[in-house]
Amino acid sequence: MPQDQPQVIDTYRPMDILDAACPSRDVFVDLADKWVLLMLVSLRERNVQRYSELQRSVGGISRKMLSQTLRTLERDGLLLRSVDANATPPLVQYSLTELGKEIAEETRVLCNWTQNRANQVRAARSAYDERTAG
Template identity: 40%
Template sequence: MRQTRRIAETPPPEECDPRVEALVNDLIGRVADKWTMIVLEVLAQRGELRFTQLFRLVRGVSQKMLTQTLRHMERDGMVTRTVHPVVPPRVEYRLTDLGASLGAAFCGVWIWAEDNLTRVEDARARFDDRQT
């Protein structure tokens, strides 16, 4: 069984596969993008959705940004895009198992935020008070 490595406890292996390192860096950048996280969450909660439904549910996103986000997610294997041959064309998106597992992996960030919200807010307030 593979063991989870804690960042502060164990240095990275000296012979780290550069492809794995590149993928981790790429995914962190992509998932740190708020639109990817929101799309992951919406699709996890709602299942398969048409583009227009996603656009309504992902508040604040432009059509262009949603399209770009979905293309990146599709390329990475996180969502599947199904085009139905009707007039007008109907396009639907759903999470793949890979996308669902990524969402589950980052769920820990939400749990951490819930557990530490007050501590972070207090620290920010103390910092801001010192700056004024």
């Protein structure tokens, strides 16, 4: 379907993220990206950031992935990009929209679980690798 034509969503059909044809699936895929999740966490913790601040705060992200992730978040309505053209050079800042703040808060639970259980998961990986080696 051409990009300039809006996709018609069947409002009478319930959303089912497990259905490949469900419109919620592509939104989920965007949100499940590791860089998106880390960016949401960073912006939730620090509110407004410039490009270089975001790159420093999300360890390991390349400039290319940072730019792509920022565009994805802005396109999905989760990120606000503001430009102060009166500043020299122009001041570009990024912050979460209300929708972005909502999903960023939801990611907090996943982040907390991951930080609290990472050692158990790593131990399970090691045990699995030992059992299946050879």
